[in-house]
Amino acid sequence: MKVFLNGSLVDKNQAKISVFDHGFLYGDGVFEGIRAYGSLVFKLKEHIDRLYESAQSISMKIPISKKDMAKAIVKTLKINKLKDGYIRVIVSRGEGDLGLDPRKCKGNETIVVITDKISLYPKELYDKGMDIITVPTVRNIPEALNPQIKSLNYLNNILAKIEAVNSGYQEALMLDHLGYVAECTGDNIFIVKNGEIYTPPQCMGILRCITRDAVLDISKKLKISAHEHVLTRHELFISQECFLTGTAAEIVPVIKVDGRIVGDGNPGKLTKIIMKEFKKLTKVDGVKYTL
Numbered sequence: 001m002k003v004f005l006n007g008s009l010v011d012k013n014q015a016k017i018s019v020f021d022h023g024f025l026y027g028d029g030v031f032e033g034i035r036a037y038g039s040l041v042f043k044l045k046e047h048i049d050r051l052y053e054s055a056q057s058i059s060m061k062i063p064i065s066k067k068d069m070a071k072a073i074v075k076t077l078k079i080n081k082l083k084d085g086y087i088r089v090i091v092s093r094g095e096g097d098l099g100l101d102p103r104k105c106k107g108n109e110t111i112v113v114i115t116d117k118i119s120l121y122p123k124e125l126y127d128k129g130m131d132i133i134t135v136p137t138v139r140n141i142p143e144a145l146n147p148q149i150k151s152l153n154y155l156n157n158i159l160a161k162i163e164a165v166n167s168g169y170q171e172a173l174m175l176d177h178l179g180y181v182a183e184c185t186g187d188n189i190f191i192v193k194n195g196e197i198y199t200p201p202q203c204m205g206i207l208r209c210i211t212r213d214a215v216l217d218i219s220k221k222l223k224i225s226a227h228e229h230v231l232t233r234h235e236l237f238i239s240q241e242c243f244l245t246g247t248a249a250e251i252v253p254v255i256k257v258d259g260r261i262v263g264d265g266n267p268g269k270l271t272k273i274i275m276k277e278f279k280k281l282t283k284v285d286g287v288k289y290t291l
Ligand SMILES: *Cc1c(COP(=O)(O)O)cnc(C)c1O
Pocket: 033, 150, 157, 183, 184, 185, 186, 187, 188, 207, 208, 209, 210, 211, 212, 245, 246, 247, 248
């Protein structure tokens, strides 16, 4: 496997970065998770735009243009002969000293692109649905570390994941500091009630998510009313369907929330329709490349 590292394609075992890299020392950097389906990089422009926005927000200059970033991604997919795969783009502040000051790292930004195959959850979860649990760790508050920044500092989500796993669950539901539903550890949440779709609004401190937007577009196309609305756990408990979305997870049905059975305990009808439409979208919407 080859990895793109600061302009070169190097063998995975040769892809080394400094222990003084502030991405390693402090989680100082930003990233993207992208997918390719059948030689199409899904929503590449949206992912690259978000990467540069995250960097802008933390005052970090990505030393290559968006166009060259897109080329680097495609080049890495091609050299690894991947038609279908997951792409991780990481831009860290780079090598500095042991102090926090990012000015010491100026001009050293590290760019890494890794492509590989992953599926986040076992296949049967997609057929049978997932059981999730609310965890005590609340999602970062926007005034402290805005979740709109897709940052390398992922401990907030990792703590939530640990709490879910310690309780015997695969996935954690995170609330915001006010107690409203925020998202899962790397996925957004949707519910269905009386044939309409609801998901928490973006302004409540969740990332502008690309799979979430794709699901909202699909609902519009299918003429299903979709609302961005503040949700409490109660709304989840009385929902008829529930599902999670994210680039790595894709779309996962949820059948139980905190021990309450959602709908009839099986993946919902609309959920399955949206999963099918999403699959169709991934076959047509993307930047094409040839191996
Ligand atoms: C990346 C990410 C998601 C999913 O966003 P997509 O754009 O759909 O991949 C959801 N939540 C968090 C915390 C994330 O980092």
